[in-house]
Amino acid sequence: VSQVQTHTFKPNPTNHIMAAEAKQQDGLKELIGEKFLRVKGDAFEVVSYDDCLKDKVDLIGLYFSAHWCPPCRGFTPILKKTWDQWKKDGHKIQIIFGTRDQDKKAFESYFKEHGDYLAFEYEEKDKRINKLMEKYGVQGIPTLIILNKNGEVVDKAARGVVHNKEHEAIKQWQK
Numbered sequence: 045v046s047q048v049q050t051h052t053f054k055p056n057p058t059n060h061i062m063a064a065e066a067k068q069q070d071g072l073k074e075l076i077g078e079k080f081l082r083v084k085g086d087a088f089e090v091v092s093y094d095d096c097l098k099d100k101v102d103l104i105g106l107y108f109s110a111h112w113c114p115p116c117r118g119f120t121p122i123l124k125k126t127w128d129q130w131k132k133d134g135h136k137i138q139i140i141f142g143t144r145d146q147d148k149k150a151f152e153s154y155f156k157e158h159g160d161y162l163a164f165e166y167e168e169k170d171k172r173i174n175k176l177m178e179k180y181g182v183q184g185i186p187t188l189i190i191l192n193k194n195g196e197v198v199d200k201a202a203r204g205v206v207h208n209k210e211h212e213a214i215k216q217w218q219k
Contacts, residue, residue: 081155096162111153188202
């Protein structure tokens, strides 16, 4: 007489959590897109969501700004300095610049001043960037909104926090 052995399957709740997080990250990708620009020397390179964001960051900053805007010109160097310190300290955050510039040349010139974070392509200005500004209720620039890796808002008024606390601001969002 042979005995048939059976194995009882016990669901692992961690699998459900991981699946839910993957689905949320897919939602974030759908929200912010798949392609971005990064400054590379005097030019730009196109990078993908999967290369720069997926499973690589805990926080994402959406930075809406323009070359022609005096308050933006004042805040961008503060954000760049803060971003540089965050990267040096090993924080898992990515900034994505959404331009409000009137032409591609102004966008490119201004973005080269930003450092090595990402930007939406200029052609996304009237599509994705406008959609994001509408979704998050952006009324003026400069605006910095911090999202978690699932696309949920952590801070809609992050510009003021960065302005006041600079690189220490991230501690408030990591809670």
